[in-house]
Amino acid sequence: MLRNPTKLFIVASLWLTCLGIVLGLKTDTRNIGVANALSAFKENNAAFGSSSVALKTAVSLLSGKDTAAVLKARLDLKQSRMDYKRIEFFMDYFFESSSLIYNRPAKVEVDEPYMEYQEPSGFQVMEAMLFDDDPFSHKKALMEQAELLASSAADLDALLYGFEGTDKELLESIRLELVKVITLSITGYDAPELKSGIEESYQSVFAIRQVLQPYLAYGQSDLSSQLSENLGKTLDYLKAHPDFDSFNRMEFLSTYALPLQEQLGKFITALSLSFNQKSSLNYGAKHIFSKEAIPAEAFTAMGTSKPLKAALGKKLFFENALSGNLKRNCSSCHRPDQYFCDGLKTSLAFDAKTFVQRNAPTLLYAGFQYAQFWDGRVKTLTEQIKAVIANPLEMNGNHAVVLAGLNKSNIYKAEFLKAFPASGADPVSMKNLSDALAAYLMELAPMNSSFDRYIAGDKKAMNASEVEGFNLFMGKAQCGSCHFAPLFNGLIPPLYKRTEYEILGTPANDDFEHPKKDTDSGRFGFFPIEYYQEAFKTPTVRNAAMTAPYMHNGVFKDLNKVVEFYNQGGGAGLHLNQPQQTLSAKPLHLSDDEVKKIVAFIESLTDKI
Template identity: 50%
Template sequence: MRLELIRVITLGITGFDAPLLKSGLAEASASLEAVQYVIQPYLSRGAPQADSVTKYLGGCRQFLQEYQDFDSFDRMTFLTQHMLPLQQYVGLLIKELNLQYNTTGGTINYEAGNIFSPDALNLLAFPRAGTQADSALLALGKQLFFEPGLSGNNKVSCATCHNPALHFTDTLTTSLAFDGQAHVRRNAVSLLYAGFQYEQFWDGRAKSIEEQVRTVINDPKEMNGGESTILSLLQHKPTYTRLFKEAFGQQLDTMTLINQVALPIAAYVRSLNPRNSRFDRYMQGDHTTLTAPEVNGFNLFMGKAQCGTCHFAPLFNGLVPPLYNLTELEVLGTTKTDNLDQPEMDADYGRYDIFQIDFYERAFKTPTVRNASATAPYMHNGSFKTLEAVVEFYNKGGAIGLGLDVHNQTLSALPLNLSKEEVNDIVQFLRTLEDSVATYIPEKK
C-alpha cells in the first residue's frame, strides 16, 4: 500500500510507464481505486485515522476524475492538498493497527510524513553507508576534504574541484588536471546528495563513495596521491595520527592508509544533504516560498516536459522509485556544444568504456537537478552553459530530434512542444531547488 502511493506520486502522475500515451493520470486513478478496495476493510474497523484516510483518498480520486488533461494537470495542488496528506494518514493508520511491514530494505523511512519529507529516504541503506557517522569521523572527513597534502604536489584537495562556495563544483567545463594546465575528461558534478545513489562518477564505475575517493586520490591526472603521499602527510602533520585514532579506535591498526582517508571523506560527503531550498520549504507547508510561474514549472517538470520520468522525486536524480534501489543511466545523445542549430555529437562513449555492449553506448548517470541553478555548466562534458539551453535540448528531442544518429537513445526523440514561456517556467522552478550551503563553507583564517 505504501509503495503504491509512492508509485502514484513519483511515477503515475509523471507518465513514467507510457510517456508518449500520456495515460499516467488514468493509471493513477486506477491505482487509487485498487487502494480503496484493499484498504476499505481496515477503514470500517473504526481506527482513529480512518476518517482522515477516507477524506483524502476520496479527494485524490475526485481530483483525478475532474482534471484529466495530462499536460495541464495541477500536480502541485494534487500532491500538497490531497496525495501527500493521504500518504501521511495511511502511514499513521498502519502504525495504529500495528501492521508495519517495511519491504524496502530500509531505504524508505516509514516514520517520515511523506516522500517529500527531508528524512523520507534512509541514507544508511545506501552502499557502504554503514552506521551513522559520529562527530569524530565527520570532523576528520571534513578536514581531509580540504587537505592538499593528499595530492602528489601538495596543492590539490577534494575541494579544488568540489568547492563548497560553488555548491561543491568548480564552474569549469571540465576540471583542471593535476598539472594545473590540462583538463580531466568530464565535468565535476556537485557532491550534494551524492550519498543517495548506487553508482558514482558519470559512468557509474564506482560502487561507493569510498571507491570514488580512492580512485581520485590515486589517479595521476587528478590528485596523483597514494599510500606514500598519505604516509608523508602523517609525518609532516602528526596531529592526524591522533585524529585517526579518535575516529577509528582499535580498528585503525587493521586499516590500510588509503582506507583511513577514504572512509572519513566519504562520511563527510554523505552528510551533504541540506534539503533547505525554497521548494523543500514549500513542500513542508510554507506556501509563500514559490511564485505561480515556479509552481507551473514544477507541474511542467513532472508532466508535459517529462523531466520527472528520469529525474525522479524527491531528489530529482536517477534514483528509481518506489523502492529507490537502482541508479538509472540514460542515453541522451549529448552534443559537443550547446549550439543546437549546428549540432555535433560528443565523442565520449560514457559507460560503454566500462561495459562494451550497445545498450551502454553514450550512457551517463542521471544527476540530481537540485542546485542546478548554481552549478553551471551542464552535462558530462560541460557543454551547456545555461539551463535554458538544457531544457531546449530536451524540448527538441535530444540528439535524434536534432537530426543526429544515436541508435540507442533512451530519451524520446519527439519534440515536447514547450513554449518559450513554459521553458522559462521550468527554469524558474529549477531555481527553487537551490540550497543554502553557508554551513559548509569554511571560515577564512
C-alpha cells in the first residue's frame, strides 16, 4: 500500500491524465512533476540546512594554528556545497536573487548599467579564505559567511509559499543545470581549491534524476527507458571517477553527458513541454557543442533577408570608401588570410606611422559576445562598426561623407535596397551599413575545427595529446573556468546572456623574471571604478594558434608563453602589484609536457576558413 503522499499524488495525476486521454478529455499536464520536485527540494534543503550548521560550528572552532580545525572546516564546506548542489537548479531558476547568497564568485561584481556593486558571499568566498596562507586571520569574516549560510538555509522552505512553478519551467531548470555540469562544474569554476567539481556534478545529476521520476513514468516508454538508463550510467561514471585532476572530461562528455543532454531534449520535446524563458540557447540543438546551440539571433536581429545583408556586408568589408583617405578598409587590420588578424602587436594607425593602443583580435566568433572592444565599451557589433569607421586612429571616416560616397554608386544603392527593402528611397544609411557588416561578421563562426569534428563523433579528428590537452584545459589548468565552452570565450554559461571581464595582470613585457607593469587601464577608462582597473573582455581561444601575438597589448608571441603566464599565476603571481586581480595568483604547477598538451588542444580549435 502506498503511504508516501508524493507517490500518491504522482499516481493519482497519472491515473487522471490517462483517464482523460481514454475519454477524449483535454488534459492539463501543468503539474506532472511539480509536487515531486517540491518534496525533493524540502528533503534536500533539510540536508543542506544541517550541513550549513555543521560548517558554522567548524568555523567557530578555528583557533591558533590548529591545522586539523582548518581541514575539518574545509571538509564541512565541501559537504555543505554537495548538499546545496541538489537544490541549486531550483534556486537558480525560481529564486535567482536569493541564490546569489550561496555561490557567488569571490570577487565584486558590477550590475550594469545601474553600477550597483554585488559584494561576494557564500561558498566561494569561504573557500578563498580557508585556503589562504593564514586562514585563521579570516575567522571573523568566515563566521559572518557561515552565519549567513546557516540562517538563510533555515528559511528556504518559506520561499515555497504560494509557489506557482510549472512543469515547463521545472524541466528548463534541470536542462540548464545539466549545461552547468558540462560547462562549469567539471572545470572547477566555483570550487577551484576544493576540487570537488566532479563530486558536485554527481549531486547535480542526482537531483536531475529525482526531478525526472514522475515524467519518466508519464512519458513514452522507449524515450523514458533510454533517458533513465543514461542517467544511471552518467551517475555511475561520476561516482567511479571522483578525482578532479585525473577526470577524463572528454570521455565523460562524449560518452555520457552530451548523449544525456540530447536525450533529455528529445524527451522534453516529446512531452510537449519545451520552453525557453531564461537562456540564449537553442534547445532544438543536439547538444551544447552543436553549431546551432548558441544562435546568432541571440546577439543581433537581422531579419528575414539576412543572407543578402551578409553578402553586402562582405563587400563593404573590403570597401576603401569607408575610410577618410580612401585607402583603408576593415581588412587592413583584420585580414582574412591571417584569420582576420594582422599579426602585429598593435595595429598600424590611420597615419601609417604610429600604432593604435591595443591588439587587433580575430573577428571569428567576435559577434558572439554581449560587449565589443577589449574594454567592452559598446554592446553590439553595429555600435562597434560605427565607432571604428569614425575613429581618427582607425578608419577616420566621417559618416556623412562615407554615405555620400556610397550613394554615388548605383550598384551600391541597388544592393542596399535589395538587402533592406523596407528602407524606401534612402537605403544607404549608417544603420543599414553597420547592420550589413554585422550580418557578415556573424557568419564568421565556422565551428569546423578538429575538436568540433571529434566532439561530433569523428574520433580520428584529434590525437591523444590534443585530447589530454582538452582534459587539462577544462580541469587542472582551469582555462575552461574563464574561456567557457563551447565558444571558449567569456560568454557565461548556462544562460549565455552576459560577457565576463577579467583582471589578469598582463605585463607590458614578456620577461617573467623582470616583468613591467602595463599602463593600460582597460575597462576602467570607460567605467572608472576600482573593480574595472585593468579589466578586459575574455576573447575566444578558438583559432588562437593562428592569431598571434596575444593579450590586449600583444605582449606574448606564442601560446606556450601565454599558458606559462597563467601557470605562474598571472601578474600577481609574477609579483606585480595587482590588488584587484580576478585570476588566482597561485601557480597551477603544470609541467612542461602538460603545457605542450594544452597548446596542442588549442591548436585543435583551428577552423578551416
